[in-house]
Amino acid sequence: xxxxxxxxxxxxxxxxxxxxxxxxxxxxxxxxxxxxxxxxxxxxxxxxxxxxxxxxxxxxxxxxxxxxxxxxxxxxxxxxxxxxxxxxxxxxxxxxxxxxxxxxxxxxxxxxxxxxxxxxxxxxxxxxxxxxxxxxxxxxxxxxxxxxxxxxxxxxxxxxxxxxxxxxxxxxxxxxxxxxxxxxxxxxxxxxxxxxxxxxxxxxxxxxxxxxxxxxxxxxxxxxxxxxxxxxxxxxxxxxxxxxxxxxxxxxxxxxxxxxxxxxxxxxxxxxxxxxxxxxxxxxxxxxxxxxxxxxxxxxxxxxxxxxxxxxxxxxxxxxxxxxxxxxxxxxxxxxxxxxxxxxxxxxxxxxxxxxxxxxxxxxxxxxxxxxxxxxxxxxxxxxxxxxxxxxxxxxxxxxxxxxxxxxxxxxxxxxxxxxxxxxxxxxxxxxxxxxxxxxxxxxxxxxxxxxxxxxxxxxxxxxxxxxxxxxxxxxxxxxxxxxxxxxxxxxxxxxxxxxxxxxxxxxxxxxxxxxxxxxxxxxxxxxxxxxxxxxxxxxxxxxxxxxxxxxxxxxxxxxxxxxxxxxxxxxxxxxxxxxxxxxxxxxxxxxxxxxxxxxxxxxxxxxxxxxxxxxxxxxxxxxxxxxxxxxxxxxxxxxxxxxxxxxx
Amino acid sequence: xxxxxxxxxxxxxxxxxxxxxxxxxxxxxxxxxxxxxxxxxxxxxxxxxxxxxxxxxxxxxxxxxxxxxxxxxxxxxxxxxxxxxxxxxxxxxxxxxxxxxxxxxxxxxxxxxxxxxxxxxxxxxxxxxxxxxxxxxxx
Numbered sequence: 141x142x143x144x145x146x147x148x149x150x151x152x153x154x155x156x157x158x159x160x161x162x163x164x165x166x167x168x169x170x171x172x173x174x175x176x177x178x179x180x181x182x183x184x185x186x187x188x189x190x191x192x193x194x195x196x197x198x199x200x201x202x203x204x205x206x207x208x209x210x211x212x213x214x215x216x217x218x219x220x221x222x223x224x225x226x227x228x229x230x231x232x233x234x235x236x237x238x239x240x241x242x243x244x245x246x247x248x249x250x251x252x253x254x255x256x257x258x259x260x261x262x263x264x265x266x267x268x269x270x271x272x273x274x275x276x277x278x279x280x281x282x283x284x285x286x287x288x289x290x291x292x293x294x295x296x297x298x299x300x301x302x303x304x305x306x307x308x309x310x311x312x313x314x315x316x317x318x319x320x321x322x323x324x325x326x327x328x329x330x331x332x333x334x335x336x337x338x339x340x341x342x343x344x345x346x347x348x349x350x351x352x353x354x355x356x357x358x359x360x361x362x363x364x365x366x367x368x369x370x371x372x373x374x375x376x377x378x379x380x381x382x383x384x385x386x387x388x389x390x391x392x393x394x395x396x397x398x399x400x401x402x403x404x405x406x407x408x409x410x411x412x413x414x415x416x417x418x419x420x421x422x423x424x425x426x427x428x429x430x431x432x433x434x435x436x437x438x439x440x441x442x443x444x445x446x447x448x449x450x451x452x453x454x455x456x457x458x459x460x461x462x463x464x465x466x467x468x469x470x471x472x473x474x475x476x477x478x479x480x481x482x483x484x485x486x487x488x489x490x491x492x493x494x495x496x497x498x499x500x501x502x503x504x505x506x507x508x509x510x511x512x513x514x515x516x517x518x519x520x521x522x523x524x525x526x527x528x529x530x531x532x533x534x535x536x537x538x539x540x541x542x543x544x545x546x547x548x549x550x551x552x553x554x555x556x557x558x559x560x561x562x563x564x565x566x567x568x569x570x571x572x573x574x575x576x577x578x579x580x581x582x583x584x585x586x587x588x589x590x591x592x593x594x595x596x597x598x599x600x601x602x603x604x605x606x607x608x609x610x611x612x613x614x615x616x617x618x619x620x621x622x623x624x625x626x627x628x629x630x631x632x633x634x635x636x637x638x639x640x641x642x643x644x645x646x647x648x649x650x651x652x653x654x655x656x657x658x659x660x661x662x663x664x665x666x667x668x669x670x671x672x673x674x675x676x677x678x679x680x681x682x683x684x685x686x687x688x689x690x691x692x693x694x695x696x697x698x699x700x701x702x703x704x705x706x707x708x709x710x711x712x713x714x715x716x717x718x719x720x721x722x723x724x725x726x727x728x729x730x731x732x733x734x735x736x737x738x739x740x741x742x743x744x745x746x747x748x749x750x751x752x753x754x755x756x757x758x759x760x761x762x763x764x765x766x767x768x769x770x771x772x773x774x775x776x777x778x779x780x781x782x783x784x785x786x787x788x789x
Numbered sequence: 790x791x792x793x794x795x796x797x798x799x800x801x802x803x804x805x806x807x808x809x810x811x812x813x814x815x816x817x818x819x820x821x822x823x824x825x826x827x828x829x830x831x832x833x834x835x836x837x838x839x840x841x842x843x844x845x846x847x848x849x850x851x852x853x854x855x856x857x858x859x860x861x862x863x864x865x866x867x868x869x870x871x872x873x874x875x876x877x878x879x880x881x882x883x884x885x886x887x888x889x890x891x892x893x894x895x896x897x898x899x900x901x902x903x904x905x906x907x908x909x910x911x912x913x914x915x916x917x918x919x920x921x922x923x924x925x926x927x928x
Contacts, residue, residue, distance in 0.1 A: 574825040584916035
């Protein structure tokens with residue numbers, strides 16, 4: 141036996157196997173300081189590629205966390221890169237979601253080319269997300285078009301597999317939202333469907349095979365899974381809203397259309413304290429396994445980190461009985477809120493419910509957090525149930541709530557009962573559904589057709605009983621009358637004047653003369669004068685990721701910025717002023733703030749989404765209160781007891 | 790299926806087919822309501838009054854465009870019973886059979902728990918689904 145053969149044999153003996161003697165999942169260390177890391181891939185040599193959605197770049201590290209380089213583009217820069225893949229020969233493919241394209245970098249990190257573009261035809265994308273690259277093929281989760289597309293390495297389209305065509309037979313799959321893909325050894329593929337919470341088996345000839353999994357909290361079920369990886373015979377799924385990685389054994393991986401999956405083990409438990417790490421997981425968005433199976437990387441965008449896990453002895457991690465969750469996932473506040481009169485409504489994303497709070501104070505002289513008095517909705521497809529509830533409008537006088545369901549492409553109208561002079565009391569029968577409009581159905585936009593069904597992300601009721609609906613897919617605002625007949629639309633996709641890219645919120649002035657739209661894809665607001673539909677750009681200098689919008693009592697439009705963690709206000713002359721916020725957990729801190737609204741008493745409530753809390757400011761932007769889980773509110777409410785090191789990993 | 794069971798099923802089927810169709814107009818004691826957005830009018834009568842606890846029953850719906858309006862035929866209907874306070878519905882789904890002239894037979898209600906239930910009638914016309922609902926007390 142030659143020396144070379146001996147060395148090779150020694151090397152092979154070190155390659156971990158999936159024979160049950162070891163398992164992946166032992167925490168080794170974390171890479172911090174990343175800006176919303178949304179996807180991770182591990183290339184040849186164990187180089188960890190992290191797509192930083194908020195920074196528009198891909199950062200490369202070695203297994204010890206040493207920075208090796210950055211992948212970026214200039215014109216245009218990467219905008220919300222949501223997927224990264226490394227082919228066996230070292231090419232890097234980046235899903236540049238905000239620019240609806242795939243960018244190719246060569247093995248030296250140099251820009252090599254791009255393909256795609258916004259559209260629905262073969263080879264085009266709408267918000268591509270997960271991506272995988274094999275020796276000859278690239279698979280892309282074309283999430284906005286609800287399909288998976290396959291390309292060669294030069295970007296030539298090979299096949300397209302729509303995933304929502306089963307809708308008529310299996311309505312639960314009508315709202316497919318593919319967020320990640322993987323090629324398997326046989327050359328077929330897998331798609332992770334965050335919409336129906338399942339894994340879809342793909343064949344090479346456009347066949348769509350069986351689906352595995354469903355929504356739930358128990359082993360083998362998922363809550364909005366977003367990313368996955370495979371190694372040898374195992375699949376590793378980032379079960380995002382269950383805060384864990386689920387590992388499955390695939391019995392016949394090489395024949396994907398007949399594959400069966402058997403749960404192997406679960407690693408990671410939900411982080412309870414803010415920023416808690418060391419193997420605790422918090423909204424894990426993606427997972428990658430090194431080609432030799434020796435380690436894995438897990439991306440957690442809200443905590444700005446990637447955790448590295450290595451192998452440990454045994455077939456599965458030891459279960460920490462005190463920390464393992466067997467029931468419903470812990471509840472967090474969602475991104476959006478609405479308030480009017482004495483009520484506040486907040487979305488709870490894990491359960492797709494609306495949490496209805498009473499803002500009144502049992503003891504007027506004392507502040508108290510909003511009191512939960514009812515829950516409405518839940519995950520489902522019928523009227524009054526949602527897949528991905530988004531923006532809302534609350535009209536207390538009319539006793540009406542409008543709710544966007546981005547996942548099902550619907551807007552729901554609810555009615556409620558509430559006595560402003562009655563006692564504060566729970567009433568779980570206070571809400572009932574009135575009607576909904578389903579934008580997938582013909583005629584939803586009258587005679588006008590759009591490239592994609594309306595994807596409602598924000599809504600506002602108008603004085604005449606109609607509504608304005610912000611459409612994320614078509615990048616425009618639709619106007620409906622009180623009978624919900626389509627009356628026209630405003631805006632289109634692009635970066636010019638009057639154009640929008642990935643809009644997320646709208647706000648109509650009280651006199652209904654001006655409409656503001658937050659336009660994070662272009663890092664600005666647009667203001668339309670509704671008299672002549674003339675648009676104006678607002679906040680281009682100050683804003684990077686504008687999200688929630690609301691008019692303050694002083695007439696200024698306030699806006700949260702999810703990228704800079706700040707709140708700004710713009711007066712009628714469109715002069716901007718910083719109002720509140722910097723990245724952090726203590727008083728004055730925000731982390732990726734989203735929805736924002738003013739109460740009737742002039743207080744501003746901000747959904748401090750990354751910190752899982754609500755922040756209350758006075759009309760000048762001064763901190764008044766925080767509500768939500770105590771571990772997250774305590775640093776703001778009792779800053780003298782807050783020590784940064786207590787919250788460090 | 791045994792021979793006697795098959796004979797029984799056949800006889801029942803023949804008997805059902807031989808029965809004359811009942812009058813399609815709603816009885817005077819049918820409960821009525823306008824839908825929540827006012828888009829249609831519905832009357833409802835359960836096969837057992839009052840609807841029983843944990844025992845299957847059927848019901849009949851009469852749909853029209855308004856109080857004295859035209860009957861709504863070929864409706865795309867979804868019918869369910871739920872307990873809003875407990876955040877759950879029935880443990881089974883109902884079957885809906887159109888009988889003509891805006892009359893729909895709904896079979897297979899089973900309210901398994903005492904308390905306040907809500908009968909939900911969802912009518913889809915074009916892109917819009919609208920709900921009418923009746924409170925039901927199960928004791």
